[in-house]
Amino acid sequence: MSTTPVIDVDRLNLTYGDFHAVKDLSFQVRRGELYALLGTNGAGKTSTLEIIEGHRAPTSGTVRVLGHSPRDRRAVRPDMGVMLQESGFSPDLTVRESVRLIGRLTRRTDDVDRVLDLVDLTGRAGRRVSQLSGGEKRRLDFATAVYGTPQVLFLDEPTTGLDIQSRDALWATVDRIREDGTTIVLTTHYLEEAQQRADRIGLMHQGTLHREGTVSELTRALPAVIRFSLAASAPRPPLQAVVDGDGKALVETFHLQKDLHLLLGWAQDHAVELPDLEAGPTRLDDVFRTLGNASHRGN
Numbered sequence: 001m002s003t004t005p006v007i008d009v010d011r012l013n014l015t016y017g018d019f020h021a022v023k024d025l026s027f028q029v030r031r032g033e034l035y036a037l038l039g040t041n042g043a044g045k046t047s048t049l050e051i052i053e054g055h056r057a058p059t060s061g062t063v064r065v066l067g068h069s070p071r072d073r074r075a076v077r078p079d080m081g082v083m084l085q086e087s088g089f090s091p092d093l094t095v096r097e098s099v100r101l102i103g104r105l106t107r108r109t110d111d112v113d114r115v116l117d118l119v120d121l122t123g124r125a126g127r128r129v130s131q132l133s134g135g136e137k138r139r140l141d142f143a144t145a146v147y148g149t150p151q152v153l154f155l156d157e158p159t160t161g162l163d164i165q166s167r168d169a170l171w172a173t174v175d176r177i178r179e180d181g182t183t184i185v186l187t188t189h190y191l192e193e194a195q196q197r198a199d200r201i202g203l204m205h206q207g208t209l210h211r212e213g214t215v216s217e218l219t220r221a222l223p224a225v226i227r228f229s230l231a232a233s234a235p236r237p238p239l240q241a242v243v244d245g246d247g248k249a250l251v252e253t254f255h256l257q258k259d260l261h262l263l264l265g266w267a268q269d270h271a272v273e274l275p276d277l278e279a280g281p282t283r284l285d286d287v288f289r290t291l292g293n294a295s296h297r298g299n
């Protein structure tokens with residue numbers, strides 16, 4: 001397997017006027033990886049992706065995709081599938097015509113029926129784009145990325161607006177595509193999708209890569225959590241618990257198994273009920289919360 005990264009971003013900077021949106025950003029994506037670029041609102045993800053996709057020139061720094069500058073459209077475009085947040089298909093074209101157009105625009109070749117089947121739009125092939133539901137439009141956007149089986153896929157919020165069945169179907173298709181060694185860059189605000197699927201995560205905040213690693217590398221630094229409710233009349237639990245006014249208790253621990261065992265043993269011995277008991281490792285959401293900053297509007 002080649003060790004040359006498929007995407008190589010080196011000390012990338014982007015300014016809009018005097019606003020420094022991307023600051024000395026460096027990261028690499030390896031062949032076959034699913035890399036999730038996540039971050040707070042306004043962190044600079046879209047700006048970074050626009051540069052990697054060749055839509056925008058950086059202020060300084062270098063980007064290589066499959067060894068080429070992304071501005072070298074002829075060299076890179078056929079190997080790069082991009083699913084934008086809005087593809088902007090003409091509302092008057094049919095779905096089949098739109099998919100055929102993707103081939104012409106991207107200079108990739110594929111079988112239109114295969115692509116329609118892949119994105120589950122065979123039954124809508126003759127329908128005009130203007131008549132599609134939001135979820136069907138999103139699947140047509142997905143067709144833009146997968147047409148011609150490119151080596152690198154960029155999926156920008158791919159499941160926004162999809163119901164759970166369509167979401168599962170999209171991820172099943174992505175899983176199949178990944179078996180061929182396709183490299184994927186994902187952005188999403190659905191953190192559980194990134195948590196389940198990403199090989200590595202780059203966490204952007206205020207223009208820089210705040211943290212990077214596998215999900216377990218990112219969450220390991222934070223304590224696991226035990227939550228339960230406690231009646232006002234209950235004795236004091238054996239652990240350092242923060243209990244709010246409604247009797248909801250929270251324990252943070254780096255020794256989850258041992259402390260859970262202690263808590264359950266204590267509850268058994270004292271005949272204490274622990275309604276709403278939950279225990280588990282820190283989730284990616286919690287890593288995000290540690291970024292907490294005044295400019296974060298939550299999403």
Ligand SMILES: Nc1ncnc2c1ncn2[C@@H]1O[C@H](COP(=O)(O)OP(=O)(O)OP(=O)(O)O)[C@@H](O)[C@H]1O
Binds near residue numbers: 021044
């Ligand atoms: N064309 C522009 N002119 C000026 N400022 C811009 C422009 N585009 C983006 N910005 C600013 O640059 C910063 C980064 O924006 P960007 O869209 O890259 O963030 P993002 O991480 O994709 O955010 P979100 O999760 O909210 O979509 C933001 O503060 C934004 O307001």
